[in-house]
Amino acid sequence: MNAPDRVLAAAVRLLPPGRREWGTAMRAELASLRGDRWRFTLGCVRAVATLPAVWRRAAGPTLLLGVVAATVWFTADVGYEPLRWGLVGLVCTLVVIACLGRLRPLGPVGDHAAARAVRAGGLLLIGALAAETVVSLAHKDSRDVTGVPVLTVMFAGYLLGFLALTARRSTASSRTLVAGALAGVGAAAAWTAMVFAFPPIPPGPALAVLTIALGAGVAATIAGHRAALLAASCAGTVGALLTLHAVLALSTWGPAGLIPDLAPAALTPADNLANSRIELQDPYLWLLLLGWLIALTQAAPLVKNAASQARHRL
Amino acid sequence: MALAADPSQWRYGYELGQEVDLKAGSLYPILMRLSDRGLVESRWEPDPPPGRPARHLYRVTSAGVALAVASPAGAVWHPGEPRSAW
Numbered sequence: 001m002n003a004p005d006r007v008l009a010a011a012v013r014l015l016p017p018g019r020r021e022w023g024t025a026m027r028a029e030l031a032s033l034r035g036d037r038w039r040f041t042l043g044c045v046r047a048v049a050t051l052p053a054v055w056r057r058a059a060g061p062t063l064l065l066g067v068v069a070a071t072v073w074f075t076a077d078v079g080y081e082p083l084r085w086g087l088v089g090l091v092c093t094l095v096v097i098a099c100l101g102r103l104r105p106l107g108p109v110g111d112h113a114a115a116r117a118v119r120a121g122g123l124l125l126i127g128a129l130a131a132e133t134v135v136s137l138a139h140k141d142s143r144d145v146t147g148v149p150v151l152t153v154m155f156a157g158y159l160l161g162f163l164a165l166t167a168r169r170s171t172a173s174s175r176t177l178v179a180g181a182l183a184g185v186g187a188a189a190a191w192t193a194m195v196f197a198f199p200p201i202p203p204g205p206a207l208a209v210l211t212i213a214l215g216a217g218v219a220a221t222i223a224g225h226r227a228a229l230l231a232a233s234c235a236g237t238v239g240a241l242l243t244l245h246a247v248l249a250l251s252t253w254g255p256a257g258l259i260p261d262l263a264p265a266a267l268t269p270a271d272n273l274a275n276s277r278i279e280l281q282d283p284y285l286w287l288l289l290l291g292w293l294i295a296l297t298q299a300a301p302l303v304k305n306a307a308s309q310a311r312h313r314l
Numbered sequence: 315m316a317l318a319a320d321p322s323q324w325r326y327g328y329e330l331g332q333e334v335d336l337k338a339g340s341l342y343p344i345l346m347r348l349s350d351r352g353l354v355e356s357r358w359e360p361d362p363p364p365g366r367p368a369r370h371l372y373r374v375t376s377a378g379v380a381l382a383v384a385s386p387a388g389a390v391w392h393p394g395e396p397r398s399a400w
Binding site for chain 2: 019022026033039042050
């Protein structure tokens with residue numbers, strides 16, 4: 001193969017399965033040409049590049065590569081190399097797992113809109129948490145790297161859970177996913193409403209755990225006996241993630257009246273508030289652990305089945 | 315229209331592009347759309363020379379011929395004439 005053949009071969013790989021035959025036709029046409037090969041090749045590349053289906057296919061990988069590149073760029077100022085590359089590793093791990101969502105057994109995504117919506121929502125929630133983690137840890141002089149591997153494992157577990165729950169092989173029906181997701185959103189909304197109605201934000205996660213458990217119960221009831229566990233687990237992970245997001249947002253930007261006094265001996269009221277905002281977030285990290293354990297129960301059956309099928313093939 | 319001139323004849327993509335003065339970047343998307351709408355059919359070259367893959371051949375379908383016949387005369391473009399902004 002010479003250069004035009006290579007370029008065209010690479011370009012037609014981007015074609016979606018329904019258009020592959022056209023790629024083969026372009027390559028065969030090029031093989032028969034004696035002159036004008038570059039002109040024909042570039043024309044074909046343009047034809048491939050202007051197909052909307054190609055853009056749809058390439059958008060995901062391009063976005064993920066962009067995220068990794070942005071992380072490398074954003075952490076360039078971090079002086080402690082293990083921390084910098086730990087954060088890049090966190091993002092790369094999540095990107096790799098997100099890519100696994102296109103392959104069996106975690107992919108492709110289920111055929112119904114609920115599967116696509118829950119998967120997209122899950123990726124968005126985890127992505128936002130990962131971004132928040134990178135931004136908060138990527139300080140020039142910080143040398144605290146201990147949280148990075150723990151959070152990497154946590155976020156990876158959540159992603160695996162969402163991908164397994166919404167994969168085509170998953171037994172979760174559209175009704176199950178809708179019930180689970182809405183109950184999780186409802187649980188987080190209920191917690192937020194209670195916090196505003198009866199401030200300040202509780203200094204521990206007990207109320208949040210209770211509302212998430214109630215949401216899981218509602219989801220299980222709506223989904224019915226057979227799908228109860230899947231719907232409850234979906235509500236659990238969505239509820240835990242959304243509530244954690246709410247805590248992070250309210251503790252950072254919420255009005256002072258929402259922040260409990262958690263700083264024992266602060267010098268000024270302003271310092272007291274600033275310290276309390278930081279301290280408030282720590283107990284709620286238990287929610288992350290709770291949701292992570294639930295997410296693992298979502299991923300385990302699918303991974304176990306895939307491993308069993310692989311053993312049978314051998 | 316180049317295909318409709320002789321509906322029974324199968325044509326190669328490159329040859330067709332040369333005839334209507336279209337580069338591959340314009341020709342293939344048009345052929346794809348016409349094919350999607352059932353106005354053009356394609357098949358693989360039956361006996362390619364040894365060492366070269368079979369090429370695609372294209373031919374206008376009866377629906378494509380009917381559309382070409384029904385098209386207003388002004389919509390027909392002949393090679394060599396300036397094209398309108400369609």
